[in-house]
Amino acid sequence: MSTLLEIRNLKKHYPVRKGFFGKQAGVVKAVDGISLSIQTGETLAIVGESGCGKSTTGRSILRLIEPTDGEIVFEGVDIRKLSPEQMRNFRTKMQIVFQDPYASLDPRWTVQRTLEEPFRTYERLSDTELRQQVAELMEVVGLSPYHADRFPHEFSGGQRQRIGIARALALKPKFIVCDEPVSALDVSIRAQVLNLMEDLQDQYSLTYLFISHDLSVVRFISDRVGVMYLGKLVELAPTKELYDQPLHPYTQSLISALPVPDPDAKRERIILSGDVPNPQHPPDGCAFHTRCPAAKAECRTVTPQWKEVSPGRSVACLLY
Numbered sequence: 001m002s003t004l005l006e007i008r009n010l011k012k013h014y015p016v017r018k019g020f021f022g023k024q025a026g027v028v029k030a031v032d033g034i035s036l037s038i039q040t041g042e043t044l045a046i047v048g049e050s051g052c053g054k055s056t057t058g059r060s061i062l063r064l065i066e067p068t069d070g071e072i073v074f075e076g077v078d079i080r081k082l083s084p085e086q087m088r089n090f091r092t093k094m095q096i097v098f099q100d101p102y103a104s105l106d107p108r109w110t111v112q113r114t115l116e117e118p119f120r121t122y123e124r125l126s127d128t129e130l131r132q133q134v135a136e137l138m139e140v141v142g143l144s145p146y147h148a149d150r151f152p153h154e155f156s157g158g159q160r161q162r163i164g165i166a167r168a169l170a171l172k173p174k175f176i177v178c179d180e181p182v183s184a185l186d187v188s189i190r191a192q193v194l195n196l197m198e199d200l201q202d203q204y205s206l207t208y209l210f211i212s213h214d215l216s217v218v219r220f221i222s223d224r225v226g227v228m229y230l231g232k233l234v235e236l237a238p239t240k241e242l243y244d245q246p247l248h249p250y251t252q253s254l255i256s257a258l259p260v261p262d263p264d265a266k267r268e269r270i271i272l273s274g275d276v277p278n279p280q281h282p283p284d285g286c287a288f289h290t291r292c293p294a295a296k297a298e299c300r301t302v303t304p305q306w307k308e309v310s311p312g313r314s315v316a317c318l319l320y
Contacts, residue, residue: 001039004207005061005175010034010070012053012060016280028279030056031067032231035306038175043201043208045222045239047215047254049276053231054211055099058177061209062094063087074175092122095168099180101160105152111138111163112148118170137166142196158189162196169200178210182217194221215258219243224312227251230279230287233306237313247315249292286318294319 012031015024031053038044046054059065061072063079072079074094082090098104105114115134119125125133135145141162152160161181168176178197182190198221200206212218218225218239225242227235227250235248246252253270260267272291277283283290289299296318304316 001041003037004040004075005038005209006071006073007037007061008035008071008073010057010060010072011068012056012065013068026280029231029282030279031060034070034228034231034233036226036233036236038207038209040174040207041201041205042223043210043221045210045212045218045225046228047212047218047225048228050213051276051279052228054213054228055179057228058096058179058209058211062091062096062177064096089122092171093173094175094177095171095173096177096179097161097164097168097181100184101157101164102152104164105160107152110149110151111155114152114163115148115167115170118167122171133170137170140169140200141166156189157185158193161185161193165193165196165200169204172204173206175207175209178208180212181210183212183214190217197221215254227254230277230282232287232316233314234288234317235315237315241313247309247313247320248288248317249294249319250288 010031011029011033014028014030016026016028017023018025034057036044046057048054056065060067063072067080070080077090079087079090112131112134115137116130119130119133134148138145138148143159143162143166147155152163155163181197182193185193194217197208201208210218210222222239225237225239226233227248229250235242235246235251242251243255246255253272256267256270270293274291277287277290283300285301286292286295286299286304289295292299299318302318304318306314306316307320308314309320
């Protein structure tokens with residue numbers, strides 16, 4: 001497979017301001033030096049606790065949030081160097097499915113109007129052609145074209161998420177950021193939406209960046225998994241390898257929390273002590289050492305480097 005997207009040293013820092021004049025008193029490193037590549041046609045998942053920077057990473061890649069530093073190379077083009085007009089035209093190749101299917105849809109617009117908008121912005125189509133395009137999109141995501149004149153509140157949560165997926169597909173993108181697309185849905189509906197996303201990936205040769213905190217969902221849909229902690233990647237591996245033998249202590253803790261379907265099976269639960277450190281004042285050395293059950297003295301002072309420990313598998317930990 002060829003490389004579709006390459007991210008190099010991506011950073012997003014937010015200044016913390018205090019006082020009447022808004023003097024900068026610090027910085028929150030929401031994303032702090034992430035580097036990875038995504039291959040054409042694969043699903044790369046990013047997991048981690050709430051606040052670790054997963055969603056910020058996805059939106060920074062699309063420049064919905066302007067990154068502080070780094071390179072975002074899509075099909076050989078560094079999109080950080082594109083002008084606003086160039087970026088506007090480039091967005092047809094990159095789309096996003098948001099977490100909340102209701103908040104991401106304009107309640108004043110019908111589904112017809114919502115799904116027409118990409119075509120009105122980028123293409124010149126007649127009203128008949130617009131109606132036909134919307135009908136095709138509705139059928140692709142498993143909805144009836146006859147419901148296009150309804151408003152978002154007239155649909156269920158799963159149906160609204162299908163509308164969000166249809167909107168992302170409208171201009172035939174190559175890459176879609178899926179920002180926790182099933183976390184707001186009932187468990188029974190999640191499987192339907194995930195199966196739909198897999199079918200669409202095969203049908204349209206899509207590449208996904210799948211952001212989630214649900215490790216069971218990630219195991220089902222992803223080809224590779226990256227684990228984030230306090231704005232940094234701590235491990236990246238093929239899905240089966242990561243779930244069968246996690247290397248980083250943080251990954252081991254996450255995997256140990258997965259429910260086991262066999263009631264007689266025994267799995268040691270790794271309980272982390274303490275809370276996630278303040279991202280404005282992260283610990284010296286390894287950011288995870290304050291909660292790590294395997295921390296050594298040098299973990300308090302030495303920052304672990306990102307290294308490849310086996311083909312396709314990398315980790316940032318002083319134990320390796």
